[in-house]
Amino acid sequence: MTNTVDVDKRRFLTNATTVVGGIGAIAVAIPFISSLSPSAKAEAAGAPVALDISKLAMGQMLIIEWRGKPVWILRRSDDTLSTLATLASELSDPDSDDLGQQPDYCKNPSRSIRDDILVLVGICTHLGCSPTHRPELAPEDLGPDWKGGFFCPCHGSKFDLAGRVYAGLPAPNNLVVPPYHFVSDSQLLIGADPVGYG
Numbered sequence: 001m002t003n004t005v006d007v008d009k010r011r012f013l014t015n016a017t018t019v020v021g022g023i024g025a026i027a028v029a030i031p032f033i034s035s036l037s038p039s040a041k042a043e044a045a046g047a048p049v050a051l052d053i054s055k056l057a058m059g060q061m062l063i064i065e066w067r068g069k070p071v072w073i074l075r076r077s078d079d080t081l082s083t084l085a086t087l088a089s090e091l092s093d094p095d096s097d098d099l100g101q102q103p104d105y106c107k108n109p110s111r112s113i114r115d116d117i118l119v120l121v122g123i124c125t126h127l128g129c130s131p132t133h134r135p136e137l138a139p140e141d142l143g144p145d146w147k148g149g150f151f152c153p154c155h156g157s158k159f160d161l162a163g164r165v166y167a168g169l170p171a172p173n174n175l176v177v178p179p180y181h182f183v184s185d186s187q188l189l190i191g192a193d194p195v196g197y198g
């Protein structure tokens, strides 16, 4: 288990560095880079993490760290959102009835405050690996029915692009949606509920 977690942490950090490297303007929001400011250290310890999503392109995913966990921020297209509505029969909890997996304000079909922006804790609900973002349709290794989502390489669990788990695979629950809210159209605060919640 320890080895698995170490490998996952390395994978997460590698992925995070890779993704953020392509979004230079957002890189300042990453708290685990070597030149941590005092405020960034506070964020890594558990304080909310603010970030600018104005440069997040359609289909692009940003990874940050919050409370020592990877948090994914993905911008979804209308096509992706339409696909989500077709998957219910294949999922364990299509309506997000397990209330422990998301805040009340994200118990909806897109599992998000704003349909286009998905925010998830990127940790598999089976044994804690970090799944891989696999947005492509019908790749050879995932089969002709794959409609884009997240694939956990440790034991094969699959999640759709709302973080809902496919049935019959090891992971028992949907991926966790952390508390968050929009400070403005382009500013997101991870780790704090909207006013009136929490």
Ligand code: FES
Binding pocket: 124, 125, 126, 127, 128, 129, 152, 153, 154, 155, 156, 157, 170, 171
């Ligand atoms: S940890 Fe993800 S499937 Fe086992």
